[in-house]
Amino acid sequence: xxxxxxxxxxxxxxxxxxxxxxxxxxxxxxxxxxxxxxxxxxxxxxxxxxxxxxxxxxxxxxxxxxxxxxxxxxxxxxxxxxxxxxxxxxxxxxxxxxxxxxxxxxxxxxxx
Amino acid sequence: xxxxxxxxxxxxxxxxxxxxxxxxxxxxxxxxxxxxxxxxxxxxxxxxxxxxxxxxxxxxxxxxxxxxxxxxxxxxxxxxxxxxxxxxxxxxxxxxxxxxxxxxxxxxxxxx
Numbered sequence: 459x460x461x462x463x464x465x466x467x468x469x470x471x472x473x474x475x476x477x478x479x480x481x482x483x484x485x486x487x488x489x490x491x492x493x494x495x496x497x498x499x500x501x502x503x504x505x506x507x508x509x510x511x512x513x514x515x516x517x518x519x520x521x522x523x524x525x526x527x528x529x530x531x532x533x534x535x536x537x538x539x540x541x542x543x544x545x546x547x548x549x550x551x552x553x554x555x556x557x558x559x560x561x562x563x564x565x566x567x568x569x570x
Numbered sequence: 571x572x573x574x575x576x577x578x579x580x581x582x583x584x585x586x587x588x589x590x591x592x593x594x595x596x597x598x599x600x601x602x603x604x605x606x607x608x609x610x611x612x613x614x615x616x617x618x619x620x621x622x623x624x625x626x627x628x629x630x631x632x633x634x635x636x637x638x639x640x641x642x643x644x645x646x647x648x649x650x651x652x653x654x655x656x657x658x659x660x661x662x663x664x665x666x667x668x669x670x671x672x673x674x675x676x677x678x679x680x681x682x
Binding site for chain 2: 492500501502504507517546548550555556558559560561562563564566
């Protein structure tokens, strides 16, 4: 069966510090991968998606970036965090664009 | 513009009572529709999905949803709510550009 992992689970970072969140998927090949952000009390905002290694599409311009160095690894990064980057970050995978997405447990990021 | 609307931000029901969560979509083509549930601090879990065929779909945990094209709706129902159903519920639609759009969510509180 397929599983999706995210780490860390919780992160507290100062403003201006770098960020690296990692997501890995097991049990499937060539998944579509997604990064979402969920602000407190709000819905999900799609940040990036990837249909293959090295292929990244950005949905919202901001100081975040994403990379996919391996088939089942998706990384969310920032060189300098802003206060507004605080939130709950969710990684997801799907078998195709019209398939359901399966979500990881999320990372709670607090920028102070 | 394509969108998903969940008109109810917060709903409170008594344990054992029936439940209906509303979802309306605005999308020109045949939609691919989903309902997800999120417990506090957790990722999203898929409850059910509609792609085509029978407009009444059954999901996990005793949930069902009915697709009504004439009303552009995909409401989630459960005949008898359990205390463990208290969570946030999200309706979502997949667009044709690898973009899953989520509603703002409905928070369900279950009274004993």
